[in-house]
Amino acid sequence: MVYFVVELDINRTISDISETKVNRFSNSPAGEHYSALTPSSVNPVIDRKTKPITSQSSKYQGNGLVGMRNLGNTCYMNSALQCLLHLEDLRDYFLENYFRSDVNSNTMTQGNFAEGFADLFQSVWSGNLNCIVPTNFKKLVNAYRPDFRGNDQQDSDEFLVFLLDALHEDLNKVKKKQPMKEQENEGKTQSEASYVAFINWESSNKSKISDLFYGQEMSTLTCTTCRHSSIRFDMICALVVPIPNVVHHCRLQDCLSLYTEGESIADWNCPKCRRNSKESIKKLDLIRTPKILIVTLKRFSKDFQQWTKRQTFVEYPKTGLRINGSTYKLVATVNHFGTVNGGHYTASVYHPDLKV
Ligand SMILES: [Zn+2]
Numbered sequence: 001m002v003y004f005v006v007e008l009d010i011n012r013t014i015s016d017i018s019e020t021k022v023n024r025f026s027n028s029p030a031g032e033h034y035s036a037l038t039p040s041s042v043n044p045v046i047d048r049k050t051k052p053i054t055s056q057s058s059k060y061q062g063n064g065l066v067g068m069r070n071l072g073n074t075c076y077m078n079s080a081l082q083c084l085l086h087l088e089d090l091r092d093y094f095l096e097n098y099f100r101s102d103v104n105s106n107t108m109t110q111g112n113f114a115e116g117f118a119d120l121f122q123s124v125w126s127g128n129l130n131c132i133v134p135t136n137f138k139k140l141v142n143a144y145r146p147d148f149r150g151n152d153q154q155d156s157d158e159f160l161v162f163l164l165d166a167l168h169e170d171l172n173k174v175k176k177k178q179p180m181k182e183q184e185n186e187g188k189t190q191s192e193a194s195y196v197a198f199i200n201w202e203s204s205n206k207s208k209i210s211d212l213f214y215g216q217e218m219s220t221l222t223c224t225t226c227r228h229s230s231i232r233f234d235m236i237c238a239l240v241v242p243i244p245n246v247v248h249h250c251r252l253q254d255c256l257s258l259y260t261e262g263e264s265i266a267d268w269n270c271p272k273c274r275r276n277s278k279e280s281i282k283k284l285d286l287i288r289t290p291k292i293l294i295v296t297l298k299r300f301s302k303d304f305q306q307w308t309k310r311q312t313f314v315e316y317p318k319t320g321l322r323i324n325g326s327t328y329k330l331v332a333t334v335n336h337f338g339t340v341n342g343g344h345y346t347a348s349v350y351h352p353d354l355k356v
Contacts, residue, residue: 002350003293004083004332005252005316006157006238048277062127064351069133072151077138079347082161083332084117086349089212089292094121099171102208107169109144116140117163156334156345157238157296168209177204187233194218194287197233198267205235213237216288220262223352225271225281232270238294239286243310252316255297256323260285290328 064086068078084090092100099118103111116137123132142149145162181200185193198216205214217236222229241255262283269281299310321328331350336343 001289001291001293001326001328002087002089002331003295003321003328004330004334006080006160006294006296006334035114060127062129064125064338066124066129067131069131071133071138073153074134074138074151075345076154076156077141077148077159078134080163080332081120081134081137082347083349084160084163084333085121086332086351087168087292090208091121091125093208094118095125099208102171102173104170104172104175106175107172109170111170112140113144113163114168117167154345156336157240157294160294160334161238164209164213168205168207168214168237171207171209173206174204180204183232185233187241190218190231191288193231194233198235198288201235208236210235212225212292213290213294215239215286215290215293218285220281220283220285221265221268222262222270222281222283223273224281226270226273228270228272236286237290238296240296240298242298243312243314245310247312249313249315252295252314252321255295255314267287286324289324293323293326293328328336 068082070078094117097118099114103114103340105111119139120132120134123129141159141163144166148154148159148162183193183197183200185197188196194216202210212237214237217234217239218231219234220229220231239259241252241259244250244254244258247254262281265280265282268280295316297314316330316333318330319327321330329350333348334345335348336345
């Protein structure tokens with residue numbers, strides 16, 4: 001199982017950039033298998049000692065080290081795309097055209113995202129290009145997400161969730177969706193309730209994307225007056241984790257612990273004691289782990305109507321990240337650096353065929 005991290009890092013100042021580099025694989029002891037890809041770069045970063053990929057497939061002419069032209073503040077899109085376009089689990093599916101039999105043209109996007117994404121995949125791995133210009137793909141995004149039109153800066157994590165959702169719908173094997181049943185979790189064991197919620201969701205959602213990226217999150221609300229608990233389940237394709245306050249340096253595991261620790265929620269009407277609980281606790285758990293886990297670091301919080309940002313340096317392991325019985329290996333990161341008024345995204349990806 002693999003994971004990648006999206007750093008939501010709008011406020012990072014220039015003086016922090018050197019610190020950011022510590023997180024970049026290319027400067028790390030294990031960096032030989034990673035390559036920093038700068039989305040706006042015309043010339044891809046290629047190590048001269050890189051051996052070519054010796055794949056039997058005609059689709060793998062290149063080594064995938066291809067730049068992506070910035071079309072005007074589109075680094076949020078390019079960095080997310082670079083991460084997805086280098087995931088081994090998606091490569092054969094799109095390059096060998098297996099996806100084609102899954103394309104569902106009855107969706108709102110009529111299969112266009114699946115086709116457009118496959119075109120990008122083929123361009124990146126064709127071996128014919130040093131840099132690709134994702135104009136057509138951006139037009140597609142603009143057509144279905146008007147708020148991404150123009151040259152405004154956007155959040156990479158928001159784009160990623162939108163794209164995975166669009167790809168999932170375009171590749172959904174369930175051609176006619178059933179209305180989602182209301183969850184009735186009272187009286188069921190946790191595993192039973194989780195299973196029923198998952199089966200209900202899966203009866204309308206079954207795609208290569210959901211198989212790989214979607215996990216099940218359980219939220220538990222507990223009334224502090226009578227201890228009554230209420231649980232519900234949601235399928236998510238990105239795990240958004242908070243960053244501990246105050247500390248300057250922490251590990252990703254600390255963020256994950258904080259995520260599962262729970263927080264106070266005001267004004268929840270407890271169905272059992274009917275009191276407006278002042279101190280109910282909302283706790284989250286990722287109980288069904290996806291094969292590919294996307295972790296978004298939540299660097300922003302709103303305290304007294306003012307947005308503040310955690311400047312904490314977060315260290316994440318290259319291998320051995322344990323979440324609920326699953327073990328993950330790091331394969332990509334999206335980094336943002338700049339100021340509150342503007343910045344730039346870059347991506348770093350794991351490249352299994354690179355040997356230095
Ligand atoms: Zn209660």
